[in-house]
Amino acid sequence: MSQNSSRNLLNINVGILGHVDSGKTSLARALSSHFSTAALDKSVQSKERGITLDLGFSCFSTSMPEHLMKAAAKSPSDNHNYSGIQFTLVDCPGHASLIRTIIGGAGIIDMMLLVIDVGKGIQTQTAECLVIGEVLTDHLIVVLNKVDLFPEDKRKEKIEKLTKKLRQKVFKLTKFGANVTMVCTAANPGGTPPDDLVQEDHTIDKRTSNIDELVSVLRSTVRLPTRSSDGDFLYAIDHCFGIKGKGTVLTGTILSGRIKVGETVEIPTLKLERKVKSLQMFHQPVKVAQQGDRVGMLVTQLDGSLIERG
Incomplete structure (x- = not known):
């Protein structure tokens, strides 16, 4: 919990994992209002190669969901008078050679977004990240990204076919189950230049698709984490x-x-x-x-x- 004169926010760490080029960084960019010095592939190597090479951190804040306020009030902790919730996004690289970095990021998360490119489905690092998720978290949201690549007249049919396949052939075999939460998004529609998607007031550009729905799902499903100020630092x-x-x-x-x-x-x-x-x-x-x-x-x-x- 952070404390200063203006806010008292419950911090939730959300890992964004998936195969390389599935749109993880674009998703973090579309969701976020504040960015750390290590966010959005700022390193020279990341920009040159066009992929995430290190952990990136950004965040956005919302009001405290009612179900969390009730849970916090019942918590044995003295620090439950939260004014809101801050989602800290941990953008993990998707390249196979960076699996140690991915695991390092996953080790600090409270919940996980598994990003899947709808045009490619489950890929090698998607499966590896799913295994990591099974070990490290009980809370998973599947983000079906790049839905704008489907022709509009066939989009609904293709998404329904893909979600059915993923639920029965993949997630049914995991601890998350066939009923795992799924959200469709287009975080960078039409390949719009990424820097053009975040407006000066940090509001989400209307060209992105379903980002508001993803935020709503995050708020409605987030769980109160165990937090304690006791113990060694x-x-x-x-x-x-x-x-x-x-x-x-x-x-x-x-x-x-x-x-x-x-x-x-x-x-x-x-x-x-x-x-x-x-x-x-x-x-x-x-x-x-x-x-x-x-x-x-x-x-x-x-x-x-x-x-x-x-």
């Missing part, structure tokens, strides 16, 4: 960069415990302890963060090149 680092004259920023997800500005963190691999100068969640300053939160922390006197993911 454990933090999964995924990115690191320096800010000249200020220090080094570590970004990642809190696996257990909590952290406050001014406290000291230990980096076991380097046998170092460093003081936390400031904390941010998607560019918003906070004073404290706890289990489940994605947070960036600024520390001093740390060589970022020595930091390893994990």
Whole structure:
């Protein structure tokens, strides 16, 4: 849970997984209102190759669904007075050579979106990501993307045929079952230049299809995760960069415990302890963060090149 003067949001980490080029990053872009420094394939290598090479993080916030408010009120935790919910999207690469990165991203998620290109169906990495999902989460939503590629006069028929096949031939054989939730989308219709889909006020461009429905499904099916500020502080680092004259920023997800500005963190691999100068969640300053939160922390006197993911 993040705490500052203006908001008290329950953070839900949503993994976006699927085969390479199924539209995962386009989906994250269409859903999101705030982006981290590691979002939307910003690296030079990702742009040159046109695929996701590392974990990307972005988010959007909504009002608190009624069923979650009731569940939170019954929670033994003292921290249940949430003003809303923040969905943090973890955009995982789909290329086979990056499976370790995919698993690293999946390890921090509360729920999962499995993105399937409707023109290609289940592909190699789709199946691998489904196996990862079976191991790491009980909450899966299947996103049938690129439905705009079907001719409009045959679209309904083709989608019905595909969903029936997937339910009976694939998902019936998994723990998610044949009745797994499915949503059809066109996150980047007609191959529209991606940067042209996000408007200045961060609203979803009307050229995308069914993104609002996907948001509605996320809100209606999200479950209250187990969150606790007790226990030792454990933090999964995924990115690191320096800010000249200020220090080094570590970004990642809190696996257990909590952290406050001014406290000291230990980096076991380097046998170092460093003081936390400031904390941010998607560019918003906070004073404290706890289990489940994605947070960036600024520390001093740390060589970022020595930091390893994990």
